[in-house]
Structures are given as structure tokens and as C-alpha cells.
Amino acid sequence: MVNLSLDLARFIKNLEYDAIPDKIIALVKDQVLNMVASMYAGSMVEGCKVIKKTAIEDLSVFGSKDAVTVIPSGEKLPLQQALMVNQANAISLDYDDYLFFAHTGVSTVPLGLALCERYKLSGRDLITAIVLGNEVTGRIGASIVLGPQNGQLWSYVHLASACTIASKVLKLNEENIANAFGIAMYLSTVAMYRGFMGPQSKLLTSSVPTRLGLEAAYLAKNGLTGALDIFESPLGWCNFTADVPITSFINSALGTVWVTETISFKMVPGCAYVSPVADCLKEILEKEPELDYREIEEIIVEASVLMSTMDDLSRPFTNIDELERTRSHVALNFYIPYNVAVMLIDKRLTPEQLSPSRIIDPDVHELAKKVKTISNMASTTETLGLVSSINILTKNNRVIASFDEAKIHELDMSFGAKVSIKIKGGRTLGAQVKNPAGSPKHRVPIESKFRKEARNIGVSENEIDTVIDKVHDLDKIEDVGRDLVPFLCHSTCSDGPRDFG
Secondary structure, three states: OOOHHHHHHHHHHHOOHHHOOHHHHHHHHHHHHHHHHHHHHHOOOHHHHHHHHHHHHOHHHHOOOOEEEOOOOOOEEEHHHHHHHHHHHHHOOOOOEEEOOEOOHHHHHHHHHHHHHHOOOOHHHHHHHHHHHHHHHHHHHHHOOOOOOOHHHOOOHHHHHHHHHHHHHHOOOHHHHHHHHHHHHHOOOOOOHHHHOOOHHHHHOOHHHHHHHHHHHHHHHOOOOOOOOOOOOOOOHHHHHOOOOOHHHOOOOOOOOOHHHHOEEOOOOOOOOHHHHHHHHHHHHHHOOOOOHHHEEEEEEEEOHHHHHHHHHHHHHOOHHHHHHHOOOHHHHHOHHHHHHHHHHHOOOOHHHHOOOHHHOHHHHHHHOOEEEEEOHHHHHHHHHHHHHOEEEEEOOEEEEEOOOOOHHHOOOOOOEEEEEEEOOOOEEEEEEOOOOOOOOOOOOOHHHHHHHHHHOOOOHHHHHHHHHHHHOHHHOOOHHHHOHHHHOOHHHOOOOOEOO
16 A cells, blocks of 8 residues: 655655765755855845844744854854744745745755754765755645645645655654654645735745744654655545645655756746746847837736736735835735836846835836736746646546656746837837746856855855855765855854854
């Protein structure tokens, strides 16, 4: 009889660093640089500063003796508080990574760093932990892809991410790992669109379930039991979470197909479909560097139906009054008209374009009114075409799907876009992008993103070079807490390291 939790447990317990393909290790090193860059950028966001202040002040609520490091400011906080701050930094600008099917990096990288620091583990241990988190979390996300939520709003996948990484670090046996999943998924977190779309509450999307997942692993270690069939039971997690659960994804080709290979890195802040639009605008601006936004009559953006759907969801929360009330850029991460307008005015799209003063500039919002978004069925079909790279059949009214080692290379988790700009006088400028920079079929050096965000928080070039070298040689690091984490922190971000543990 198939038991999905035990299948995952065997994979988690038995996977060793030497069994991970070199290309997957290389992607995970990029993932570390990508997420640290996102944490650097996010640390400047007002909501993240509120969360950090709360974490420091409210030790009586979250107290623990096991202090780990806040990145990039360097304070030492109890494990749960440090994770709350680091994961808020990681997710705040929607500047993270995503794969088939989950935004894994916002939990796997901060948690992997924290636990490897806490238990004095090596770079190889960190890589293995992150790979496991990606592989398990991606599969669990895929199992509920036919459901009412998607993308970052799947807060509950981080329960599994935390269970996976903590179970590996704590060296739990198979039964205890399966129990940890049973405990964590029973307490499934359900995030709501209204709290996600707009206000600062979105910044807690991954840290709250991570906390529960961690607690589940420690409870299982000490003997607490959970439902071993929590995923596949008719009364279990998949049936509760998805309209059409695809439980077969959860244990499909573990250790032979690596969903980490489908990872996409974002080179600009914003939801996935913002990236190809930004690439189109970059191409147009390179050809027309003196383009005057005041001469623009209309901007037409064509992309997949996901873009127009998210535009509709975010639009009520993108007016200046609402942005001033929430003191949050979050809704704009999903709103194409704002991103197009600010990029055409500023000639770039960076975290700076999401700063408190920039997001309420009337000129930007006036230009945004000229942006028209259209659902392009060709782009939608290309996005949905990834389904052809999966083995799918139906049996007894159930969807059964699995990964194929020969087809994983076709799982291109990217989105295409087309942009046309009508200028006064009758001229039209245009560009089309199928695979945005950072996607599986358009890999670019992640070091450039890391350098940019590190410079923005005041890190010197020598320090930047040191971090990049250390991440490239991550497999040679003996103690992550001693030999890597301190180099990710910088005095420009605080009054210096302080121990609150």
C-alpha cells in the first residue's frame, strides 16, 4: 500500500550530497545568492522593519535560547524571530524564485541557513537541505495545483518545507519524519486573498507556516504522532486543499527527476509575469533611450490570462489613497500598469521603484491609466503547454500524474509577453519576449542581481566578491554559521551585531 508521507520520509532520510547532480548543486548555489539578494532588498521595506522591531521587542512571546543571525543586519535573535525577519525580507518584494509548483526559496534558503548555523553544519549539509526542501515542496505544490489558490498564496507548502529541512537536520528516522508531516499538514495554514493582496500582512506568508512546520518536526522527534496518510486520505490535506487533488505527484520520481531544475529566478521585483514585460520594456528603451513618457498615447501589454486575472485582483488596492493607508507596495507587485508606467518614467524597474514616495507619485499613476492589458491566448497556451511535459491520465475519476526524467527539461516555468507603445505622431514601438531573463531557457548570471542589491545596502566591492566566492565554494565550507553567515551581514544595516538570545 502506498503511503506518501513514508515515501517522502525515505527520500529525506536517505538523500546524501553525493547523489545530487552537479547541475542541481549549481542551481542551488544560484538560489542562495538570489534569495540573499532578495533579503537585502527586502530589509529596506517598511513592513520588514516593523517585523524586525517586533521580533526584537517581544522576546517574551517568541523566546528561545537558540540564537541565530538576522540577515543582513547581523543581530542575533532566537530561531523563530530570526526566521520571521529573514523570511519577511525574502518575500516582501516578490523578488524570489519559483519552480514547478511552489515559491520554495523564501523558506528553504532562510531556514536552511538558520538551522545549519544553529547546528554548526557544513555547506554540503546546506545544499542538501535546500535541495530536499525544493524537491518535496515543489511536488506537494503540484499535488494541489488544481485548486482555488496559486503562487505565493500557497502558504501551506512551507509547512512541508520546514518539516523536510528540520527532519534532515535533526536526523529523524522515517517514522518520525512521516509523523512530522502528519502533525504539520493537520495544522494547515490558509492565507486569504484580502490579507495577501495589498497590506503588509503578506510579509508573513511563509514564516508563520515555517514556524508550525519546525514545531512539528521537534514534536515528532520527541514522539508525538500524526496521521501517516495525511496527504492521500479522503479526509486529509490534499482533498481539503485542492479542487482536484493530484496526490501521485508527491512521490513521483523522487531522486531521479529534480524539480529544482525548473527553478526561475526573478531579475526584477514582481510576480512572474512582470519579468517578461520588464524585458520587453528594457529592449524598447535600449532602442529608444530618449523616449519621453509624456509623448506616449497608449501602451498595450499582451500576456497570459494569469496577468489579466492578477491585474483584476490587485486593481482595487493600487490607488494612491489605499497605498498611503497600507504603507505597502505589495499590490503593485501584481499590477502591470504601475510597473510599466514607473519603468517608462524611471527607465528601470528595481526595489527603488517600490519605495514609499515613488508608489504614490501622481505622474506614475496618470501614465498607468494609459496601459491596457490583454489576455493573449497564444501566451496562455504556451504557459499551459508545460502540461505536455508531464505524464497525465485519468482513472476512476481521479487525475494521476507523474514526472518523466526525459521530459523535465521541457518544464519551462516562464511566461511570455508582448508590449506595444503608441507615440504621438503615429509611431509605434514594440517588443516581444517568450522566456524572461532568469527562467530555465534564459539563464543569466545571478551574481549581477546580488551585486546590485548588495551595493544598495552599502556593501563594499571586496565584501561582495567574498560572498560570491564563498557561495561558489559552498560545498567546501565546514561550518555555515562560522564561515558563511557572518559574511552575509553588514554593519551598514545596523549598529552592529547584538545578541538578544
